[in-house]
Structure formats: C-alpha cells, structure tokens
Amino acid sequence: MIISETRPPETTNSLLTSEDVSIFYNQFRAVKNVNLNIVPKKITAIIGPSGCGKSTFIRAFNRMNDFIPGCHLEGKLLFHSENLYTPNIDPVRIRRKIGMVFQRPNPFPKSIYDNIAWGAHVNGINENMDIVVEKSLKDVGLWDEVKKDLKKHALGLSGGQQQRLCIARLLAVHPEIILMDEPCSALDPAATLKIEDLMRSLARQYTIIIVTHNMQQAARASDYTAFFSMDSDRAGLMVEYGVTDQIFTRPVDKRTEDYVTGRFG
Amino acid sequence: MSRDLLDDKIRQLEDEFLLLGSMVEQATQSAVESLKNRDGILAQKILDSDRLINEKRYAIENNILITIATQQPMAHDLRLLAAILEVISELERMGDYAKGIAKITKRLGDSETPIPIRDMTKMAELDMSMLHRALTAFIQEDYHAAAALPQEDDAVDAIYNKIFHELIEAMTKNPEFIDNGSLLLWAAHNLERLGDRVTNICERTVFIATGELFDMDTSEGEDPDQEEI
Numbered sequence: 001m002i003i004s005e006t007r008p009p010e011t012t013n014s015l016l017t018s019e020d021v022s023i024f025y026n027q028f029r030a031v032k033n034v035n036l037n038i039v040p041k042k043i044t045a046i047i048g049p050s051g052c053g054k055s056t057f058i059r060a061f062n063r064m065n066d067f068i069p070g071c072h073l074e075g076k077l078l079f080h081s082e083n084l085y086t087p088n089i090d091p092v093r094i095r096r097k098i099g100m101v102f103q104r105p106n107p108f109p110k111s112i113y114d115n116i117a118w119g120a121h122v123n124g125i126n127e128n129m130d131i132v133v134e135k136s137l138k139d140v141g142l143w144d145e146v147k148k149d150l151k152k153h154a155l156g157l158s159g160g161q162q163q164r165l166c167i168a169r170l171l172a173v174h175p176e177i178i179l180m181d182e183p184c185s186a187l188d189p190a191a192t193l194k195i196e197d198l199m200r201s202l203a204r205q206y207t208i209i210i211v212t213h214n215m216q217q218a219a220r221a222s223d224y225t226a227f228f229s230m231d232s233d234r235a236g237l238m239v240e241y242g243v244t245d246q247i248f249t250r251p252v253d254k255r256t257e258d259y260v261t262g263r264f265g
Numbered sequence: 266m267s268r269d270l271l272d273d274k275i276r277q278l279e280d281e282f283l284l285l286g287s288m289v290e291q292a293t294q295s296a297v298e299s300l301k302n303r304d305g306i307l308a309q310k311i312l313d314s315d316r317l318i319n320e321k322r323y324a325i326e327n328n329i330l331i332t333i334a335t336q337q338p339m340a341h342d343l344r345l346l347a348a349i350l351e352v353i354s355e356l357e358r359m360g361d362y363a364k365g366i367a368k369i370t371k372r373l374g375d376s377e378t379p380i381p382i383r384d385m386t387k388m389a390e391l392d393m394s395m396l397h398r399a400l401t402a403f404i405q406e407d408y409h410a411a412a413a414l415p416q417e418d419d420a421v422d423a424i425y426n427k428i429f430h431e432l433i434e435a436m437t438k439n440p441e442f443i444d445n446g447s448l449l450l451w452a453a454h455n456l457e458r459l460g461d462r463v464t465n466i467c468e469r470t471v472f473i474a475t476g477e478l479f480d481m482d483t484s485e486g487e488d489p490d491q492e493e494i
Contacts, residue, residue, distance in 0.1 A: 197269055219335040220270065248334040 053236020160191025
C-alpha cells in the first residue's frame, strides 16, 4: 500500500484508526490488512471497484457487520484509542457516536417530526424535542421545506428530502462520525449536489466517511481519498490513501491511475 | 443546483489571475522606467521578480488542473478555466518581455546611446492601458469591450514602425550604433509584441462568452519565433 507524499496529516489524538484490519466472511478474507487514520472533521472518501471490500470496511466502524453470520474482524479499529471490538464495548453506544446513512433513504413509517423525535427519544436524548427537531432539520437544510408539514408522513417526501431527513435523524443523537454508504446512488443529480453541499457544511462539526462508486463525487466532495482494490486472492486492500486533489491529479500507484482514468474497474 | 465549492474555487482563481496581471503590469512599467533612467538596480529587481511571475503562473495552472479533475466543470465553467489556462501563459510571456527590456537596460549600462524613450514610454502606456482593460473585460466577460480592444493595437504598431525606421536610419548613418541600436530594436519589439498578446487575451474573453474561437489579430507579417531577447 502506498501512502502518498501528500498524505493525510498524522494525528496524535486520532479519532478513528484502522490498524492492520482484516475482515472475514467465514473463511473468505474480504478486506486485507488495512491501515488508515481518519482525519477529524474532514471528509474521507473510500473509492474502488465492486467487491473490493469498501462497504464491508466502513460497516465495521459501527459494528454493522455484527448482523452478518460468520463475519469477523482481525486487527484493531480504534475510536478515541478504544478498540471497538473488545468484548465489553456496547455496539448500541457506538452506533450512537458513529452513525450511518445508507444507500436508500430509510425513514421510519411515521411523520417527519416523529422520525427525528422518536430516534432521539429511543437513544436517551432528554431535550426539548421541538428544539431538537427544528435544529436537526435546519442543519440539513430541510426546515424551510417542511416546517409547515411536520406532521405529514415522511414517505411523502422526495428521495433527496428523505435522505436529508435520515441525516437529520442521525444528527439528533449527537454523533461524532457520520458514515455514508453510497448515500446518493438512488438520487437524481440535483439531490446529489444538495447532499454534497450538506456534507461540506456538516464537516465543520462532524467527521464524515463516505463510500462511493461515483469517482466524480469523491473528487468533488472529499478532502481525503482512499482507493481500495482487489488482490489476486480477491481480498480487498487499500492501494493508496492521500489528499483528494493529489489522488485525482497525481496518483502515485499505477493501479490508482488506471482506476481514476477509467482504464480499470 | 448549487455548485458552491466550484464557485469558490473559480473566484479564488480569478483573484489569483488578476494578481498575476498586476504583477506583469508592474514589471513592464518598471522595465521602461529602468531603461529611461539607465537604472541597473531596478533592472536587476525586475530580473529577480520574474521568478515570482513564473511561480504564480504555475500555481494557477496547478490549481486549474486540480479544479478540473475534482470539480468536473462543464460548459461556461470549463471554457472559463480553459481560457484562464491560456491567458496565464500569455501573461507569463509578457513578463518575459519586461525581463528582456530589463536585460537591455543592463547591457546598455552607462553608454551615451540615445534612446527613443518618449515613444517607447508611449508604447508601454498604451500596452498597459490595453492590458488593464483586457483583464477587466475578461473577468467581467464583457465581450463587446474585448472585441473593440485589438484595434487599439494599431497605434502601438504605428509607434513601433516609427521607432524601427528611426533606429535603422541611425544605424545606417553610424555603424558604431549598430550594437546598441539592435538592443533598442529588441526593446521596442518586446513592447510591440506585448500589444499583440493583449489581443490574444481578448480572443479568450469572446470565447468564454460565446464559445467561439477566432483570430482577432489585426497586424500582419509578425515574426512569432523572435519574440524576446
């Protein structure tokens, strides 16, 4: 693996670190020996061809792979220097701090208001819910669009609005990190750009990790980019990690060059 | 749809572009000033500061490549970035003309050579006025203003032709003047070429606004291979 010359800065009090992480589905190794230091309050994009393990890797950050029988992890994933995979860790607490936005928006079959308030309530947020709902919707730029319709069903919103509602729901429980797994793949170009603008404003307060098939999106929206590919044994590995500007103009590894120029993958 | 990040990057690039333009204007004015006053120290400063012009050009070029690679500009945005890429090359070459004149100042030293400085100063004034308005028209995408500017280059060419004939005549009469007279021909030639390059900037302004590329040069018989000393 190449860490580029314009590598992400080393952080002494790293928020999230992957140390020699391998992830297995039973005997099959899907992700191999990934070392990655996530820079706080920046947007890190993970790109790579299908099957390179990028979604498997990002889902490991908030223990989402726990739900897949036979999936296990070797190495260390450290959040505030705490290993996320030690037995005494409460995955629910972790998922509160490291939230996830999925490929397809998945609002609850409830009102817009309840989507945010209910999630916050379940997660033990004891604040004035009207204020929590308003602030969360404002943070995702949805307030002006829905403030008169808070009691309407969330499924009546457009796909882009639903995705922003899901992000608002996540913000209401005060996460530190937002994981985004292909958050725009079901959205049209206008809604996609809105999400990208939103990511940029959220990065002032939150650390964002996004997995995307859309290289242009990674180039437009992220500060750092990690390129994953497949080894000869079909295990995903990180090929190169660097400042996004450099990855898309002067990649160091030939495999990265081939991928970003569309000659591979 | 908003493209806030791309818009920010374009604004930054335009600021840097204007800064490069003002550096070139300053260098040209100083170059003619150094020739007028036989000021070797000022001439050396111009030679030294040319490096800053070149560095600024490369920094802008690099930022444009990054912006194209990461922000995928299209249509007008793409034309604007392509035009800036072209025009910074013109500006950098204009800086080389100023550097060429500064070199001539140093080579003339304290010699008694008569310099047609009034005409050369007038050429530089016309060049700088055209350059300034061309850059303003470029940023404002005012293609009417840009389309009108190349005609003004005729006045620069006319003064150049006058200087050229006077210097040739003087060299014919006095062969000892040939060395320094040739240097002065080059200095005047640099100022003449500077005006031509303003025309190239205007072409790019029209390109940004309309998407059309065409030659606006009104001069004839130039020698592009011998642009500077």
